[in-house]
Amino acid sequence: MPQITVDHSAQLKHGFEWDRPAFVQDLHSTVVEIAAAKLPACKTRFRPADDVFIGHEQAEDHALVHVHIGLLPGRTEETKARLTETVLELVRRHVRPVDGLTLHASAEVRDLDASYRKFVEPAE
Template sequence: MPQITVDYSGPLADGFDRPAFARDLHTAVVDIAAAKPPACKTRFRPVEDVVVGSDTDVHALVHVHIALLAGRSDETKARLTEAVLELLRQYVKPAGGLVLHASAEVRDLDPSYRKFEGE
């Protein structure tokens, strides 16, 4: 916990500083949602096909999904979502006239969530 997934349009790859984004995102999750730094895990998934409206060539998407153990207030989740959007403004620089659509969601992990660490 937290489990963070970032889906992004493939054409953004060169203009998205993913390591710096993840580093600062983890700091925000620790500061805002009281997560432990070693527990922050982010995976990035490039998305090949994106369609917004009827224009397929001018739009790019980034969606950040953060799943936390239950117990955070709606206010805390909203603050974290706003912090994510601000970080996306900093670290995603679309090239070639792409219009960026950025979004974020923070939700509770299902009570069935379990994990282990080890070899």
């Protein structure tokens, strides 16, 4: 916890300036500051999507970024909203469209289900 997934259009690798390590560093620092998470517990994965549609059209001149943040229950709705707004500002700051592409960004913070479990297996 927290479990963070960044779904994005595959073209973000080519049509945008995006320093992913700097984004993740700022993202994790933000989650620690706002949601009182522990830094070693922050985990982020990026999932590119080849086929993205806006309306009925394939999004050739558009790109999507959606940040999902799953936290253990206990944060107020105000904390979740503040985290979501701050994450959107991070996307705005770190993802720069080039060549006339339009960026659609969104974020959500949700409670992990009560069934959530994890383990860490140290290397030998």
